[in-house]
Amino acid sequence: MSIHRRSTQRSGTSWVVRWRDPRPREKSFRTKLEAERFERTIRHQLDSGTYRDPGQGRVRFGEWAERWWHTVQASDRAANTKVQYESILRRHVLPAVTTGGTELFTPGLGDRRLVRLQRIDLEEWLAALSVAGRGASTIRTARTIAGMVLESAAKSGVIRANPLLGVRMTRRAGSNARKALTPEQVEQLAEMIGDGRPGYRELVLLLGYGGLRPNEAFALRRRHFGDDGSVLVVEGLVEVRGHLVWTDGKTHRSRTVALPPSIAADLHRHLARNVGAEHDALVFTTTHGQPVRLRNFRRLLSEIVHGAGLPPWVTPYTLRHTCASLLARQGVHPTVAADILGHDPAVYLRTYAHLYPEDRVLAAAALDAARPATVTVHDPAAPFGTARTRSARGESAGTLPPGAK
Secondary structure, eight states: OEEEEEEETTTEEEEEEEEESSSEEEEEESSHHHHHHHHHHHHHHHHHTOOOOGGGGGOBHHHHHHHHHHHHHTSOOOHHHHHHHHHHIIIIISSOEEETTTTEEEOOSTTSBGGGOOHHHHHHHHHHHHHTTOOHHHHHHHHHHHHHHHHHHHHTTSSSSOTTTTOOOOOOSSOOOOOOOOHHHHHHHHHHHTTTSTTHHHHHHHHHHHOOOHHHHHTOBGGGBOTTSEEEEOOEEEEETTEEEEESOSSSSOEEEEOOHHHHHHHHHHHHHHSOSSTTOBSSBOTTSOBOOHHHHHHHHHHHHHHHTOOTTOOHHHHHHHHHHHHHHTTOOHHHHHHHHTOOHHHHHHHHGGGOHHHHHHHHHHHHHHSOSEEEEEOTTSGGGOEEEEETTSOEEEEEOTTOO
16 A cells, blocks of 8 residues: 655645555545545555445445346246345335325435445334335345345445344234135135136136146146146246246246146146147136236236125135145145145245144144053152152042052
8 A cells, every 4th residue: 555645737736545455446635644544444454354445335225236136137046036026126125115195204225325224224114114014025025135135245345244134023913824715715716707718717726726826827738737637837937027937936846736636627628628739738828818927817816806705815826825724624734735735844834834723732632642641659758758649630549658569
């Protein structure tokens, strides 16, 4: 490092600090004292390993998020995950949070300088999302995305540490249990949506009784259906910025689902009547023969639900949750249910544990059955160490002399 005096006819005399990081850098000051103070600061940072390019102090969250997003696009994350991340980043992370006109205004993270973001700023942002009525899942994903952007900046030396580390979300009162329809409601919805729309009745039944993700069902082709009533799930069809993209599914692995015989029969009738003979013919299409898009199917489902008087919270994924609920009610083991739904068993149990309350009762009964029928109790206060037996469940069983069995 070095300090140099610079004189120009236009700006007069200034003092320039020059250093490498490893590129050549320089910064000008009006006085030598300011230059020396800055030089000492930079030298200390270089020696202690805490140096950061002073120019990076101007980098804003949105600018760094744009650089980070290119790495997400190039990653092997599922396409629908990328779609979700892009939407939440654009709608909930970068812009300001407002509700009720001017009653609440919390700046978004997009225009904030990274080096000036503090823990309290992020806590206020998360609180504003909650007050604005954003769902718990949306807030959780927004926090995850913001954390990844900040962690990338921290590991790249733009900021010293990720200020979001340790910030917890406030738990909302009430149950997080997934909502599900009754079988009667599934049948009602299937009949109404299938009126004049070939294949839509079978699509709803497949989602409600087969547990497929909507994008998995949209991607099914004739060759994926077996004569034994099974369906092979190998890919998904998602919409990315208006374009349909074929993916290898959320879990990046295929699975075979054994369909209920009545559902398999309905689907095979649909294949015979409405689907082309080609092996790659799509099983579910619009009335114009185009692939089904999730946003259009969601809109149609909402219209049918409103007209049928069904619960307003019904979405395409509600049918998948309904399948999970029916599996639990029929006593299907969680591991088998997780395999049908294409879940990791641990994720499935964490998501749907509330559907298996009887397992806790069975576990308690099993432990109770493991206890011995009677136990021997030694009373040190009694003469000669009198021993007696009692029922393991608290009922007296008489008194025995010492050493008796």
